[in-house]
Amino acid sequence: MNQELKVQAWVDGELDADQAERVGEWVANDAAAGALAAELRGVKAAMAGAELARKAPVSPEFYWSQVQRQIQAEAALARPKTSRWMARWRRFFMPVAGLAVACCVVLLSVELSAGVSRPDVVSSSNEGMDTMMFHDQSSGLTVVWLQDKSAQSDASSASDNDNSIDTD
């Protein structure tokens, strides 16, 4: 930018603070620059309010885009009356639905984990019988062994114990 344009920009207030300070000092110290600045200020004062108002030509694209924007704005204003009720309903239903889904997940997981953790239970209903339960992981057998107490006390009489269920 040459010096004259800098002075003009300074007079018009278009420079940043740093540049404006430097140009201001130069105008104050240099007689020629000071004279130029004074002349430009005079011209600016004389021209103030004397500029002709000119209207920029409007392109067809810009015109139709304005029409489209207007239509969209009116459509947006017309819509809320029907959707307001729905919006309120959604606002109510969304947390309820979320809560329902969360409950489903929790209850299902509880149900599944309960199924896994419920242990096998065996009790003897007959006073003369003992029960013993064990699980053999390698063979995949859960065994409930029913032992006649009388046979236990007299192992030698195993052949006559009452534990038989008639396999013959």
Next chain:
Amino acid sequence: MRFFLRFAVVCLTCFAAWPALASDLKLEARLIWGVNDSQAAQHKPVAPDLASKLQRVFKWSNYYDITNQIHSIPVNESRDFRMSERCVLKIKNLGDSRIEVNCIGKGKEVSRGTHTLAPSQWVILAGNDKNNTAWFIGLREVDAGLADSK
């Protein structure tokens, strides 16, 4: 948003219908005789896979099929499995592959227990029999194709 609402409705419906979706339990009960010699040659030997499992756990070397019963049990209902003249099992389907087994010998309740049936696993009720032999009742869940009682 619509998807979310539909998903929630489907979840609620499924959860409400969960108990109704529980299907019948097809249960097989086998009475097996365990011996150490070939004294039960007139009976059919147990399938090799089950025999090897029993041999791994028990002292008897030979196992013979005496009775084989398969019944379908609806949820919360019981079925009687007559294993021999003296022994009847009253088995109730508790749902989720859980069963309650009531073993009745000579008309008296001998034992009562609840068990969870796992795929390819057996629940065995067993005890000593005459002449150093043993009886075994094997219970397992079977495929739908085997549901008819043999």
